[in-house]
Amino acid sequence: MRRLLIRPGAIGDCIVSLPALETLRSEYTEVWTSGAVVRLMRFADHACSITGAGLDLLELPDREPPAGLIDRLRGFDSIVSWYGTRRAEFREAAERFGLPIQFLDALPHGDGCHAVDFYLGQVAALRTSPKAASEPRIACPMRERSFAVLHPFSGRASKNWPMERFLEVGIRLRDLLPTYWCAGPDEVLDSAVRKDDLYELACWLAGARVYVGNDSGITHLAAAVGTPVVALFGPTDASVWGPRGSRVRVMKGGPRMTDLPVEAVWRSVCEVVA
Numbered sequence: 001m002r003r004l005l006i007r008p009g010a011i012g013d014c015i016v017s018l019p020a021l022e023t024l025r026s027e028y029t030e031v032w033t034s035g036a037v038v039r040l041m042r043f044a045d046h047a048c049s050i051t052g053a054g055l056d057l058l059e060l061p062d063r064e065p066p067a068g069l070i071d072r073l074r075g076f077d078s079i080v081s082w083y084g085t086r087r088a089e090f091r092e093a094a095e096r097f098g099l100p101i102q103f104l105d106a107l108p109h110g111d112g113c114h115a116v117d118f119y120l121g122q123v124a125a126l127r128t129s130p131k132a133a134s135e136p137r138i139a140c141p142m143r144e145r146s147f148a149v150l151h152p153f154s155g156r157a158s159k160n161w162p163m164e165r166f167l168e169v170g171i172r173l174r175d176l177l178p179t180y181w182c183a184g185p186d187e188v189l190d191s192a193v194r195k196d197d198l199y200e201l202a203c204w205l206a207g208a209r210v211y212v213g214n215d216s217g218i219t220h221l222a223a224a225v226g227t228p229v230v231a232l233f234g235p236t237d238a239s240v241w242g243p244r245g246s247r248v249r250v251m252k253g254g255p256r257m258t259d260l261p262v263e264a265v266w267r268s269v270c271e272v273v274a
Contacts, residue, residue: 001077002075002076003030004073004076004078005021005031005044005079006050006055006080007021007031007032007033007034008033008083009033009082010217011034011198011217011220011221012216013115014034014040015040015217015224016115016241016244017115017116018040018136018224019120019132020123020132023123023128023131024129025044025129028045029044030047030076032053033047033050034049034050039197039198040221042139042199053069054066055069057069058093058094059090060089061089074097076100080104081101081103084101084103085103085106104122114242115241116244135244136220136223136224137225140203142206145208146207147180147208148176148178148211149180149210149211150169150182150213151212151214151216152166152181153189154213155216158256159216159236159257160214161214161234161260161265162258165262180193182194182218201221202221202224205218205222205225206225206227210227210229210269210273211227212265212269213232214232215231215238219243220243222243223247224243228247228273230272231250232251233251233253234254234255235255235256249268
């Protein structure tokens with residue numbers, strides 16, 4: 001069977017859905033996803049971006065679909081999509097062209113179920129793999145874990161622990177391990193490690209003995225490569241969106257990130273490093 005999985009979303013959203021996606025692997029499996037995470041779909045026979053495939057143009061009423069797109073989609077026996085579920089124009093276009101798409105909700109329903117379990121539950125009846133992982137995993141080359149990483153950013157300022165507190169933890173960490181700061185291409189932080197390719201970043205994070213970060217996609221990435229993680233949560237529901245892993249410690253301060261004291265975070269870092 002040829003199967004296409006269409007999974008849009010931010011980095012963390014895509015990572016927590018990896019166990020579900022992997023259970024849907026068939027004889028041939030393609031994944032169309034957000035451009036940044038294409039290289040993280042290691043299990044797929046082929047992966048590309050949704051925009052690169054031209055799928056985002058399918059619903060435009062005043063434009064013909066890109067050449068070959070409909071034939072390409074019709075070449076799959078099964079299409080499972082988290083894209084277009086709540087966009088009537090896209091669903092109507094899929095029906096008009098007779099595409100075998102099964103639509104699923106892209107976000108958990110807010111009932112306290114962890115996102116990993118939510119996505120696994122969605123695909124339970126469609127699974128082709130008899131066994132499902134309970135944690136996202138991204139395979140990287142084995143490395144000695146010899147340094148610390150701090151990532152003080154996220155997609156929203158309200159989810160960021162104060163920078164001065166990160167700096168204090170960083171100063172203490174330098175007495176234990178070589179310590180690096182990590183930042184995205186648009187995040188302002190002098191001397192930070194920056195890698196445009198998320199899989200390259202994943203392989204680098206796999207060499208960390210401890211990672212400290214906010215509720216962000218990069219924190220999920222660090223957990224998915226097996227790095228010991230101290231994840232700092234405030235306004236987000238950690239029971240739904242906390243990174244999964246046996247080496248993950250999720251610290252919940254309160255509705256505000258300032259409710260999380262330095263000493264509590266430092267204790268967790270020391271316990272992880274020990």
